[in-house]
Amino acid sequence: MKSIRVALLDDHAVVRQGLASHLGDAPGIEIVGIYKNSRELMRGMSTVPVDVLLLDFVLGRDELDGVSLIRALRVRFPACRILVLSTHHDPATVSLALRVGARGFIGKDEDLTCLAKAIRVVASGAVYLSAEASYKVVDGIQQSDNSPQLISSDTNVLQLALLSAREQEVIRCYLDGMTITEIAEKFNRSIKTISTQKATAFRKLGITSNNGLFKIMKALE
The missing domain is CATH 1.10.10.10 (Winged helix-like DNA-binding domain superfamily/Winged helix DNA-binding domain)
Structure with a gap:
């Protein structure tokens, strides 16, 4: 089967490294980009196609807010499906992220064993919400x-x-x-x-x- 091409965007190096390490062993998933800011992400995704983007909803103060970034990504890369991974997973944030175009949402304090499953669900075209988020x-x-x-x-x-x-x-x-x-x-x-x-x-x-x-x-x- 064709691997799911995944990119990561998070402004914390430890989180990026941890996610890449965790997903690196997941069958059928290929990490094709690891980015620390939205500018790098936009440049990278313009040259390397991505099936699923694992996106931190709240980045640094010089970055776009999560809503604006998701909207921009949906316009520029409509084929890419966005899975939000965030410490901010109150009901309003989860609902808003889905409403503007995200295809799934996982809280950072949840068990990462669900992450590969969430990526596969989102890549299939369905929406993924962890039980806690639901x-x-x-x-x-x-x-x-x-x-x-x-x-x-x-x-x-x-x-x-x-x-x-x-x-x-x-x-x-x-x-x-x-x-x-x-x-x-x-x-x-x-x-x-x-x-x-x-x-x-x-x-x-x-x-x-x-x-x-x-x-x-x-x-x-």
């Missing part, structure tokens, strides 16, 4: 006084992870207690199609089990 975003939706229309709505959590309309249908029915066979009959789709849509939805939500789904949705009760 829970925090859900909590933020619940507690937001400025967005009352989002309170107690599992629909918005599913939309946040960019699930397609059909994937959202499958997950809602599954949460209502329907089996894969019953969902297939309801929507006149094959069992294989429903199973695939459920698996894709799980991947976008950053979960691997039924328990993970129920934990995320329980926060909305």
Whole structure:
């Protein structure tokens, strides 16, 4: 299989070295660029194609803010998928990063064993949120006084992870207690199609089990 070309941007040398060392042993992942500032990153990505960019959301005071940088990168390198790795992973930051074009978000205090998985998920075209980030975003939706229309709505959590309309249908029915066979009959789709849509939805939500789904949705009760 073709390796996933990954670039790193972080203004701390220790972090850069640690990430490069950790990912260097991951099968199917090739580190093609390690950058300390956005200027170096822009020059490097102009000559070396990148599939996934692992991006620190908050850089030095002379740098662009995370939102502006993600927007600039999306315009200049639309084929590159951005995975944010940051110490700042409050619900507002995670939601904002996704809204402006990031395809995933991991907190720096989380276990790095998830990193290779997150890169592969994002490279596949899906959205990756770690379990912790998912829970925090859900909590933020619940507690937001400025967005009352989002309170107690599992629909918005599913939309946040960019699930397609059909994937959202499958997950809602599954949460209502329907089996894969019953969902297939309801929507006149094959069992294989429903199973695939459920698996894709799980991947976008950053979960691997039924328990993970129920934990995320329980926060909305």
